Amino acid sequence: MDSITEFEGLNAQQFGASSVPNLGGGSSSSSSSSSSSSSSSSSSNSRYENQKRRDWNTFCQYLKNHRPPLALSRCSGAHVLEFLRYLDQFGKTKVHTPICPFYGHPNPPAPCPCPLRQAWGSLDALIGRLRAAFEENGGIPEANPFGARAIRLYLREVRDVQSKARGISYEKKKRKRPQQQILPPPTGA
Secondary structure, three states, X not given: OXXXXXOOOOOOOOOOHHHOOOOOOOOOHHHHHHHHHHOOOOOOOOHHHHHHHHHHHHHHHHHHHOOXXXXXXXXXXXXXXXXXXXXXXXXOEEOOOXXXXXXXXXXXXXXXXXXXXXXXXXXXXHHHHHHHHHHXXXXXXXXXXXXXHXXXXXXXXXXXXXXXXXXXXXXXXXXXXXXXXXXXXXXXX
């Protein structure tokens, strides 16, 4: 039941409830209780690995339900873009249009009819997990559709549009380098 929290409006004819993962990366209390009981086994996976598996299963299910059905070997960056746009209908992030009076405001004071979309950070993390899963499932790194230039450009465009529409900066944070301890010079004997 925890796996369908991101997709409340999902068409049941397209995906069965058991095959619809939570693409946002969140977890619920029911999954955390079961993970603690299985953590004693050596085969327990990390949260990231579980999410990657669910994302991969969702993408494969999407390809199976594609009209006409699409084999993974024939999947291209264009199909991945189609999948990302399809996911937008299940998004929970308000993205204001330029004509909206709240365009550029991170915390609008009133509701507006602007569309809900998948957040850029969620899409970026999703592509990272799917890119890794593709190669783990036998895909050739050079033919990875999740690493296509069109995907990187799309994600950059989504980030820029959401940044302007929501008034939120997505500036890359500079990593702090760990300071090396400076040892005092040895004292003479």
